[in-house]
Amino acid sequence: MKTFLTHGKVMILYHQCASCFVMKVFLMKTYKKIMRPNASAFPYTHAEPISKLEELNHPLIPKIVYYDDNEYEIEYIDGEDLVTYLERTGDWSTGILVYELVQDLMLQMSKISSNYKWNDFPLKGPDITWKLAAEDIHSKNIVITKEGKPYLIDLDQIGWWHPYTVFKLMNANTSRIAECMRSAMITWDHKVSIERLATELHEIAEKNEELFENGVRHGFWNVTSKEEIKEKYEKYKKL
Numbered sequence: 001m002k003t004f005l006t007h008g009k010v011m012i013l014y015h016q017c018a019s020c021f022v023m024k025v026f027l028m029k030t031y032k033k034i035m036r037p038n039a040s041a042f043p044y045t046h047a048e049p050i051s052k053l054e055e056l057n058h059p060l061i062p063k064i065v066y067y068d069d070n071e072y073e074i075e076y077i078d079g080e081d082l083v084t085y086l087e088r089t090g091d092w093s094t095g096i097l098v099y100e101l102v103q104d105l106m107l108q109m110s111k112i113s114s115n116y117k118w119n120d121f122p123l124k125g126p127d128i129t130w131k132l133a134a135e136d137i138h139s140k141n142i143v144i145t146k147e148g149k150p151y152l153i154d155l156d157q158i159g160w161w162h163p164y165t166v167f168k169l170m171n172a173n174t175s176r177i178a179e180c181m182r183s184a185m186i187t188w189d190h191k192v193s194i195e196r197l198a199t200e201l202h203e204i205a206e207k208n209e210e211l212f213e214n215g216v217r218h219g220f221w222n223v224t225s226k227e228e229i230k231e232k233y234e235k236y237k238k239l
Contacts, residue, residue: 029076030065033156039135040159044069049158052112052132060101060142062151077151082177083139086184090192091148095181098150102137102177105152106170109133114160130160137173139180 037043050067063075080088086095114130134157141154161169 028063028065029078030073031076031153032071032073033154034071035069035156038157038159040133040161041130042160045159046070046072046156048114049132049160050155053109053155053158056105056108056112058101058105058108060105060150060152061155062153064155067155072155074153074155077143077145077153079143079145079151081140082142082144082150083180083184085144086139086181087187087191090185090188092185094144094148094150095185098142098144099174099177099181101150102142102152103170103174106133106137106166106173109158110163110166110170129163131163131166132158133161133166133169134158134173135161135169138176139184142177 035044035046040049046069047067050064050072053061054064062077064072065075066073079085082095082098085091109132112132114132134152136154136157137152141152143151143153145151
């Protein structure tokens with residue numbers, strides 16, 4: 001029986017059988033980033049939004065190791081950014097998966113509310129129920145692993161937003177992702193077309209060389225090599 005437990009950067013594997021009990025410890029490779037202010041209602045408040053994000057347990061979010069209002073640390077995701085991956089593979093199915101996950105993440109976050117009141121905010125006005133959202137999801141901060149799993153690695157963009165603004169952010173993030181993927185797929189298609197044309201031209205060149213050799217060989221007897229054919233051809237072509 002195998003049991004996995006995680007604690008911070010350390011993953012512990014317990015292996016138990018009838019005659020033994022073995023514990024193995026694996027160090028997790030992580031990525032750390034200093035928080036930057038976002039454009040939300042509370043630009044420097046990061047810990048609570050990320051805490052709520054973590055509770056979603058969404059498949060687009062990597063394992064979060066540590067966070068506060070100044071920095072966060074997540075599991076390191078080894079892979080390619082989305083646009084590079086699509087330009088290389090033309091993987092339409094993964095593109096659709098990413099779009100669905102981004103759309104779902106924005107929808108799930110919009111259902112999470114904050115307890116902040118206007119008296120905590122520099123402006124005065126009626127109480128507002130702030131909503132969780134992201135402002136800048138794009139093809140460069142989504143990484144695709146070798147197994148084809150997408151992850152969002154830029155988390156300091158998560159914050160509390162006015163509920164009406166959430167609609168704008170939903171539209172902006174999904175539209176931006178869709179346009180980036182469309183452009184990447186066109187680039188891949190052009191690359192494939194150029195490679196196919198280059199292959200066809202190479203095959204034509206080889207065929208022409210073969211036709212030349214066969215034709216000239218028919219005009220000269222007792223030749224044994226291409227070099228001899230060309231030599232005789234150059235000698236007699238002006239006659």
